[in-house]
């Protein structure tokens with residue numbers, strides 16, 4: 001009975017730890033340093049390819065809550081980050097060498113960890129894995145090597161379920177939108193119940209002021225390896241504007257079929273916001289993928305009436321990123337529907353960020369062990385013990401990956417919008433509601449731990 005983990009990044013290292021700490025041997029296959037990805041520079045485990053920050057540690061923040069829950073499940077990545085911590089206010093920033101060394105040291109100390117420096121190019125079939133009594137966890141990240149990516153694509157059921165680029169539109173906190181400036185309607189009144197979209201109309205002057213601001217805003221430079229060939233269907237708004245100042249009015253800001261009840265007419269231009277969850281606590285900006293720098297997005301989008309005080313759960317971005325449409329492809333335990341002996345972990349499942357990737361590695365590791373050990377339990381019983389409830393931060397992230405949002409699936413980070421909404425109470429502001437969300441998440445997490453005797 002063996003577990004093989006492919007990829008020794010954030011997710012793979014965490015998954016290895018979750019396996020060995022339960023007394024099961026693990027074999028890690030990592031292609032570095034023999035073959036580097038375009039972003040990695042060393043052969044170190046859990047190399048941080050860019051910033052050295054694992055985001056906030058604050059107890060009342062979403063990333064802080066994620067780390068607190070992970071730590072309760074003995075996360076090696078969070079423990080190593082705390083050991084390698086450097087001063088950075090409320091952020092958990094690390095010395096990257098000490099961080100990687102701590103991870104290797106603990107894995108090696110377990111006596112159950114073997115590292116093989118090799119590129120994996122193919123995935124065994126379910127029958128082969130069964131015969132060898134093996135489970136595989138694939139955690140090869142946003143820059144998965146080409147031949148394995150082809151194997152993952154096949155397991156996922158084809159090219160429609162594996163993406164090589166993120167073209168992400170911003171997601172806004174519903175409470176921060178001035179709803180009075182908008183109206184609810186579907187184009188040509190096609191939806192039920194008056195409509196599913198929140199529309200923010202712009203007059204002529206507002207539209208051109210917005211276009212000019214996008215044109216002059218600072219954009220993110222692409223990395224050398226990011227020779228992006230955009231799909232026509234999801235061009236960044238600034239690329240559309242380069243084709244002409246009217247392009248957005250005929251694209252994502254098209255007003256046709258959208259009658260503003262206050263004027264009885266179609267507006268000059270219109271931005272549609274779509275619900276990201278059924279609680280309507282988050283809205284995404286439809287067709288608004290962009291590579292403007294994040295502070296520039298916050299500044300420029302203020303020019304759209306209704307978004308003057310908008311707060312963002314996620315900004316737009318465009319970058320190289322291999323990820324699959326997990327909700328259609330994976331079971332609730334993160335194994336492939338088409339081969340339940342192969343689990344997927346990390347950024348490739350559709351999460352974004354170092355800690356989030358490690359979090360999905362943690363859950364995949366727990367589930368892989370459960371699949372090997374708990375043969376007498378039903379699938380649902382196993383999930384209930386391996387995945388925290390969906391009203392916790394960690395559980396909400398896994399739930400996003402396996403169940404998905406209402407709209408299009410695109411990579412997600414840990415944020416308040418994933419947690420259940422809390423009632424608005426007079427005299428209590430947004431910060432109070434966020435603190436309440438985190439406190440409820442932690443209560444639920446603690447209750448889950450003690451009810452199931454989980455360690």
Ligand SMILES: Cc1cc2nc3c(=O)[nH]c(=O)nc-3n(C[C@H](O)[C@H](O)[C@H](O)COP(=O)(O)OP(=O)(O)OC[C@H]3O[C@@H](n4cnc5c(N)ncnc54)[C@H](O)[C@@H]3O)c2cc1C
Pocket residue numbers: 006007008009010011012029030031032036037039040046047049050051052053118119120121139140141142143144145148223320345346347348352353354355357358
């Ligand atoms: C350029 C860039 C900058 C980023 N900056 C940030 C940032 O500042 N902050 C942040 O939070 N997130 C950032 N990210 C996202 C970050 O990569 C992920 O959050 C995180 O590293 C993903 O963890 P992972 O374990 O899924 O993948 P990785 O950490 O990338 O690990 C995957 C591992 O798999 C190995 N591998 C790939 N294919 C094979 C194969 N066929 N066989 C064997 N091994 C293989 C790779 O060598 C790698 O070690 C950035 C991503 C990129 C690409």
